[in-house]
Amino acid sequence: xxxxxxxxxxxxxxxxxxxxxxxxxxxxxxxxxxxxxxxxxxxxxxxxxxxxxxxxxxxxxxxxxxxxxxxxxxxxxxxxxxxxxxxxxxxxxxxxxxxxxxxxxxxxxxxxxxxxxxxxxxxxxxxxxxxxxxxxxxxxxxxxxxxxxxxxxxxxxxxxxxxxxxxxxxxxxxxxxxxxxxxxxxxxxxxxxxxxxxxxxxxxxxxxxxxxxxxxxxxxxxxxxxxxxxxxxxxxxxxxxxxxxxxx
Numbered sequence: 001x002x003x004x005x006x007x008x009x010x011x012x013x014x015x016x017x018x019x020x021x022x023x024x025x026x027x028x029x030x031x032x033x034x035x036x037x038x039x040x041x042x043x044x045x046x047x048x049x050x051x052x053x054x055x056x057x058x059x060x061x062x063x064x065x066x067x068x069x070x071x072x073x074x075x076x077x078x079x080x081x082x083x084x085x086x087x088x089x090x091x092x093x094x095x096x097x098x099x100x101x102x103x104x105x106x107x108x109x110x111x112x113x114x115x116x117x118x119x120x121x122x123x124x125x126x127x128x129x130x131x132x133x134x135x136x137x138x139x140x141x142x143x144x145x146x147x148x149x150x151x152x153x154x155x156x157x158x159x160x161x162x163x164x165x166x167x168x169x170x171x172x173x174x175x176x177x178x179x180x181x182x183x184x185x186x187x188x189x190x191x192x193x194x195x196x197x198x199x200x201x202x203x204x205x206x207x208x209x210x211x212x213x214x215x216x217x218x219x220x221x222x223x224x225x226x227x228x229x230x231x232x233x234x235x236x237x238x239x240x241x242x243x244x245x246x247x248x
Contacts, residue, residue: 050077095213098237100228103219110219111141114197117217118147118175123192124168127177128209130198135177138197142177151177193217199224206231 020034050059050073059078074081101117103110114127129135132153139151150173152164168176177197196218200206210216217240220228228237 046073047076096210097215098210098218098232098235099216099240100218100220100237101240103221105221105223107137110197111138113219114138114195115142115145115147117195118142121175121193123174124171125175125193125195126191126209127175127195127197128200129177129179130201132179134198135179139177142175147175148173149175149177153179195219199227200231201227203231 020031022031022035061074061078061081074083101113103113127138127149129138132155135151135153139149142149150164150168152161156164164173164176167173192214194210194214194216196206196209196216199218199220200209218224218228218237
C-alpha cells in the first residue's frame with residue numbers, strides 16, 4: 001500500500017495535493033507533524049465522492065476485512081449488492097517441489113545442516129524463521145561463517161527494510177532471511193528456492209511461504225512431522241537422505 005500511495009503521489013504533487021503514509025518502523029515525530037498539519041483522512045472523502053456520482057454508477061467494494069464501518073458503504077450506497085466472500089486459501093502447490101530434511105532440535109546441529117545446504121545453492125533463496133529473534137541469531141551465525149545474507153523483520157526501521165528488499169530484488173544479495181509476516185511482501189519472481197528453517201506452525205503460514213513456483217526445503221524435527229503430514233496431505237513430499245532423495 002505504501003508503494004502505491006507514493007507512486008500516486010508523484011502525479012498528485014502538481015495539483016498541490018500532498019501525501020503521506022503512516023506505517024510502523026518510521027519516525028513517529030514526522031508522522032505526528034504531518035497529521036497535525038490538517039491532513040484529510042480519506043474515509044469521509046469516499047462518501048463525498050460517491051454522493052456526487054451518477055445514480056447508475058456501478059460500485060465495486062473490495063476489502064480484506066469487513067468491519068462495521070466498512071459495511072456502511074455497502075448498505076448506504078449499493079442497491080441489492082452481490083457479496084462474494086473468498087474462502088480459505090486452498091493448498092495449491094502446483095509447480096512447487098517439496099523436500100524435507102530431518103533435523104535435531106539442537107540449534108547448532110540444525111545450523112550445520114543449513115550451512116551444508118547453503119553451499120549447494122547458487123540461486124536466490126528465502127529462508128524463513130518463526131521469530132524475529134531467530135532471524136537475528138541466524139543472520140549473525142551465518143555471517144560469522146562468512147556467508148553473505150540479508151535479513152528483514154518488523155523490528156528494523158522502514159528505511160532499512162526497504163533497502164534490504166531493493167538489494168534482494170536487484171540481486172545484490174542472494175539470500176534473504178525473513179518471517180512469515182514479511183513473506184507477503186516478498187513477491188520476488190527470481191526466487192527459486194525457499195527454506196523453512198523453522199517449520200511453520202499452521203497451514204496458512206506454509207501457503208504464504210511457498211506460494212510460488214520453486215523448490216521448498218523444510219527443516220523438520222520429530223515434533224514437526226505430524227504438522228508436515230497435515231499441511232502437505234495430498235501432495236508429494238520427498239525426504240532428503242544421506243544417500244539421495246526418496247518419497248515421504
